[in-house]
Amino acid sequence: MTDQEKIALLEEAFEADEGTLTPETELDSVDGWGSMAKLTLIVLMDEECGKTLKSDDIKKFVTIKDIMDYMG
Amino acid sequence: MLSSKIKGVKIAGISSALPKNKVDNTEYASVFDEETVRKTIEQTGVKSTYHSVGNQTASDLAYIAAKNLLETKGIDPSEIGILIYICAHHDYIAPATAFVLQKELGIPENSMVFDINLGCSGFVYGLQVGASLLLHANTKKALILLGDSSSRVVSPKDTSRLLFGDSGAALLLEKTLDESDVLTFGLKSDGTRFNEIYVPAGGFRHMNRSHELRMEEDGRERSDYHSHMNGTNVFVFSVTDVPQLVREFMSENGTTLDDVDMLFMHQPNLFIIKNLLKKLKCPAEKAPMTIDKYGNTSAVSIPITMCDSYGERSEGKKKVMLLGFGIGLSWGVSLADVDTNDILPVVLTDYCFEDGLIND
Numbered sequence: 001m002t003d004q005e006k007i008a009l010l011e012e013a014f015e016a017d018e019g020t021l022t023p024e025t026e027l028d029s030v031d032g033w034g035s036m037a038k039l040t041l042i043v044l045m046d047e048e049c050g051k052t053l054k055s056d057d058i059k060k061f062v063t064i065k066d067i068m069d070y071m072g
Numbered sequence: 073m074l075s076s077k078i079k080g081v082k083i084a085g086i087s088s089a090l091p092k093n094k095v096d097n098t099e100y101a102s103v104f105d106e107e108t109v110r111k112t113i114e115q116t117g118v119k120s121t122y123h124s125v126g127n128q129t130a131s132d133l134a135y136i137a138a139k140n141l142l143e144t145k146g147i148d149p150s151e152i153g154i155l156i157y158i159c160a161h162h163d164y165i166a167p168a169t170a171f172v173l174q175k176e177l178g179i180p181e182n183s184m185v186f187d188i189n190l191g192c193s194g195f196v197y198g199l200q201v202g203a204s205l206l207l208h209a210n211t212k213k214a215l216i217l218l219g220d221s222s223s224r225v226v227s228p229k230d231t232s233r234l235l236f237g238d239s240g241a242a243l244l245l246e247k248t249l250d251e252s253d254v255l256t257f258g259l260k261s262d263g264t265r266f267n268e269i270y271v272p273a274g275g276f277r278h279m280n281r282s283h284e285l286r287m288e289e290d291g292r293e294r295s296d297y298h299s300h301m302n303g304t305n306v307f308v309f310s311v312t313d314v315p316q317l318v319r320e321f322m323s324e325n326g327t328t329l330d331d332v333d334m335l336f337m338h339q340p341n342l343f344i345i346k347n348l349l350k351k352l353k354c355p356a357e358k359a360p361m362t363i364d365k366y367g368n369t370s371a372v373s374i375p376i377t378m379c380d381s382y383g384e385r386s387e388g389k390k391k392v393m394l395l396g397f398g399i400g401l402s403w404g405v406s407l408a409d410v411d412t413n414d415i416l417p418v419v420l421t422d423y424c425f426e427d428g429l430i431n432d
Contacts (some may be wrong), residue, residue: 029368035303035304036111036115036343038302038304039303039343042304042307042308042311043311044345046311046312052308052312053308054304054305054308054310055302055304055305058304
């Protein structure tokens with residue numbers, strides 16, 4: 001999966017407008033980064049990357065890049 | 073997976089009861105901000121719940137469900153030899169609430185009466201335990217009662233309050249010794265995750281904690297006497313461990329969802345239900361939902377959804393898959409045949425047992 005594809009998936013998951021997220025974006029600055037976005041991210045990680053994301057993993061995410069790196 | 077196949081016991085009746093006090097979730101706009109309430113309703117799918125008032129407990133609701141079931145089926149309480157009450161919220165620290173229910177229902181002393189402390193998996197576990205015991209005892213009928221008083225253990229300042237409702241249910245099991253009456257089970261438990269959903273104080277380990285609400289790490293205000301849940305990990309459990317159990321169970325029993333008329337599953341919230349159905353590749357029309365009107369009613373969510381589907385309109389015999397999962401962590405699946413004529417409509421009650429023990 002390309003970085004562009006990863007960002008597009010994350011924008012959709014966080015209900016963010018297209019082109020608003022970059023790898024450097026801090027998650028705390030993203031409006032949609034709430035409890036539902038975290039659950040949506042779990043589903044995304046499972047369906048798109050075949051990975052099981054737990055709450056301790058999510059707590060370590062600071063930027064969009066951290067999530068992209070986890071996506072593999 | 074712990075597997076179990078029980079022949080010669082059938083489901084002979086199911087009934088459910090709710091408190092009369094209906095709470096519309098839009099009413100919470102005065103506690104939380106309007107946008108939070110709107111979003112929570114949209115994401116969880118819960119529009120209303122029913123909450124007990126005064127001293128009414130889950131056992132009062134289970135009692136009314138049981139009384140209704142016995143009266144409708146024309147069964148004398150003396151015919152019941154096994155009474156099991158399944159609830160995570162008992163009436164007293166001791167004794168087991170099942171004894172209070174025995175007294176109220178008038179079940180004689182030649183019986184086996186006890187509680188099981190389980191939540192959302194309770195209906196499947198109760199069916200297995202009740203049916204197993206029935207086969208090896210000199211009685212033909214077992215009454216499995218279920219109750220939940222979640223509204224009492226969720227902090228008033230926790231938005232989870234919008235999700236949970238109080239309820240009671242009764243399941244009547246009958247020994248037929250007919251080999252064609254088969255109940256099949258797949259069960260799992262994981263104590264390493266005991267604190268994914270828990271109420272830390274109020275038992276004997278942490279008896280004297282402060283009742284004052286404090287802001288916790290997850291942004292919810294509560295005390296140690298309130299319910300704590302790691303929502304993220306419980307979600308992961310619901311959409312990974314639970315479908316894995318169903319796949320294992322279906323593979324071991326050589327069955328698929330095509331062989332099942334209906335799937336009655338625990339109703340945690342709409343987001344989990346939708347994702348779980350997707351994982352199971354189960355069409356929504358095969359899995360009735362009641363999360364919108366009753367909320368998450370823990371162990372009662374399976375029977376109350378059955379009562380909601382068939383209480384007012386019978387559709388003859390159905391092969392059903394029952395799927396419960398939650399606190400423990402505990403999860404279980406069962407295949408059973410049920411005559412929908414034996415499923416009663418949901419009743420509302422403000423009944424409350426007056427024990428006379430404490431008078432201020």
